[in-house]
Amino acid sequence: MYLGRTNEFTRTDRYVPMLEGRSSTGRLGLFIHVTAGFGDIGFAGYWTLEIFCVQPVRxxxxxxxxxxxxxxIDGEYDLYTSGKYQNNSGIQASLLYKDFE
Known part of the structure; x- marks a missing residue:
């Protein structure tokens, strides 16, 4: 597995962002985002991509x-406040350990 990053910095306070791989890449055996395709409302940053290849691909x-x-979004909602991955500038390794601090 490899970690990559989007070129685009995104931010949304009113919509639920989702990220999916393109079918053209999937047909090459390249899976772009294995888990957690939903983003958080209020997230601002680059998306770290979880890239998995089932065969060599350049x-x-x-x-x-x-x-x-x-x-x-319908109804009331809370904005992303964790800050764990907020306003990142590069590829983000897992920060799961922060959930236990």
Whole structure:
């Protein structure tokens, strides 16, 4: 497994962001986001991609390998306040240990 990062910095306070790999990359055996495709409302930052290959594949810089889309929200909701991954600038390794501090 490899970790990558989107070129785009995203932020949303009104929609649920979701990230999916493109079907064209999946057909090559390249899976872009294995878990946690939902983002948090209020998240601002780059998306760290969990990249898994079932066969050797070469990825070139700036090739579109995933897509981000947004869902409407009904009712009241809370913004992302953890800050664990907020406003990141690079690839983020797991910070799961912070859940236990």
């Amino acid at each position: 990825i070139y810089p700036n090739v579109e390998i995933c897509q981000i889309y947004y869902h409407d």
